[in-house]
Amino acid sequence: MSAYFQGTARLLRDCNFNNSALIAIDDPSCESCHYPGRDAYVDTSESGKWCVAKPLTEENILQQNINFACNYVNCSSIKPGGACEKPDTRLNHACY
Secondary structure, three states, X not given: OHHHHHHOOOOHHHHOOOOOEEEEOOXXXXXXXXXXXXXXXXXXXXXXXXXXEOOOOOHHHHHHHHHHHHOOOXXXXXXXXXXXXXXXXXXXXXXX
Protein backbone atom coordinates (compact mmCIF):
# COMPACT_ATOMS: atom_id res chain seq x y z
CA MET A 1 0.00 0.00 0.00
CA SER A 2 2.82 2.39 0.78
CA ALA A 3 4.59 1.58 -2.50
CA TYR A 4 1.34 2.24 -4.39
CA PHE A 5 0.84 5.49 -2.47
CA GLN A 6 4.37 6.63 -3.30
CA GLY A 7 3.74 5.95 -7.00
CA THR A 8 0.62 8.12 -7.10
CA ALA A 9 0.10 11.79 -6.33
CA ARG A 10 0.30 10.94 -2.59
CA LEU A 11 -3.10 12.42 -1.90
CA LEU A 12 -5.34 11.19 0.90
CA ARG A 13 -7.58 9.44 -1.64
CA ASP A 14 -4.58 7.38 -2.82
CA CYS A 15 -4.42 5.84 0.66
CA ASN A 16 -8.08 4.99 1.16
CA PHE A 17 -8.18 1.29 0.20
CA ASN A 18 -11.88 1.18 1.12
CA ASN A 19 -11.16 2.75 4.50
CA SER A 20 -8.65 0.05 5.52
CA ALA A 21 -5.55 2.29 5.48
CA LEU A 22 -4.20 5.40 7.11
CA ILE A 23 -1.44 7.94 6.60
CA ALA A 24 1.67 7.46 8.72
CA ILE A 25 4.13 10.25 9.33
CA ASP A 26 6.65 7.97 11.08
CA ASP A 27 8.92 5.84 8.90
CA PRO A 28 7.70 2.21 9.17
CA SER A 29 11.02 0.88 7.80
CA CYS A 30 12.96 -1.51 10.02
CA GLU A 31 16.23 -3.41 9.76
CA SER A 32 16.78 -4.29 6.07
CA CYS A 33 13.18 -3.50 5.11
CA HIS A 34 13.03 0.05 3.78
CA TYR A 35 9.61 1.29 2.77
CA PRO A 36 9.26 3.30 -0.43
CA GLY A 37 9.50 6.99 0.37
CA ARG A 38 12.13 6.63 3.08
CA ASP A 39 14.71 8.65 1.16
CA ALA A 40 12.19 10.92 -0.53
CA TYR A 41 11.63 14.54 0.25
CA VAL A 42 9.81 14.83 3.57
CA ASP A 43 6.27 15.87 2.75
CA THR A 44 4.86 18.12 5.45
CA SER A 45 1.53 18.66 3.72
CA GLU A 46 -1.67 16.86 4.62
CA SER A 47 -0.84 14.00 2.25
CA GLY A 48 1.67 12.48 4.68
CA LYS A 49 4.53 10.21 3.73
CA TRP A 50 3.48 6.55 4.04
CA CYS A 51 0.24 4.66 3.58
CA VAL A 52 -0.19 1.73 5.96
CA ALA A 53 -2.93 -0.75 6.77
CA LYS A 54 -5.12 -0.18 9.78
CA PRO A 55 -4.06 -2.79 12.37
CA LEU A 56 -7.54 -4.32 12.83
CA THR A 57 -8.25 -4.82 9.12
CA GLU A 58 -9.51 -8.30 8.25
CA GLU A 59 -7.05 -10.68 6.56
CA ASN A 60 -9.14 -11.02 3.39
CA ILE A 61 -9.25 -7.23 2.95
CA LEU A 62 -5.49 -7.01 3.48
CA GLN A 63 -4.98 -9.64 0.79
CA GLN A 64 -7.24 -7.71 -1.60
CA ASN A 65 -5.15 -4.60 -0.94
CA ILE A 66 -1.93 -6.52 -1.61
CA ASN A 67 -3.34 -7.92 -4.85
CA PHE A 68 -4.52 -4.48 -5.99
CA ALA A 69 -1.29 -2.63 -5.16
CA CYS A 70 0.96 -5.34 -6.62
CA ASN A 71 -0.78 -4.89 -9.97
CA TYR A 72 0.75 -1.40 -10.09
CA VAL A 73 4.05 -1.63 -8.21
CA ASN A 74 6.95 -4.03 -7.74
CA CYS A 75 6.20 -6.24 -4.72
CA SER A 76 9.35 -8.36 -4.84
CA SER A 77 10.38 -7.03 -1.41
CA ILE A 78 7.52 -8.89 0.31
CA LYS A 79 8.03 -12.16 -1.56
CA PRO A 80 10.19 -15.03 -0.22
CA GLY A 81 13.77 -13.83 0.08
CA GLY A 82 12.76 -10.17 -0.17
CA ALA A 83 13.98 -7.55 2.28
CA CYS A 84 10.46 -7.11 3.70
CA GLU A 85 9.32 -10.74 3.73
CA LYS A 86 9.70 -10.86 7.53
CA PRO A 87 7.65 -10.56 9.55
CA ASP A 88 5.61 -12.77 7.26
CA THR A 89 2.15 -11.43 8.03
CA ARG A 90 -0.53 -10.02 5.76
CA LEU A 91 -0.58 -6.83 7.81
CA ASN A 92 3.10 -6.16 7.28
CA HIS A 93 2.99 -7.16 3.63
CA ALA A 94 -0.07 -4.99 3.00
CA CYS A 95 1.60 -2.00 4.64
CA TYR A 96 4.58 -2.32 2.34
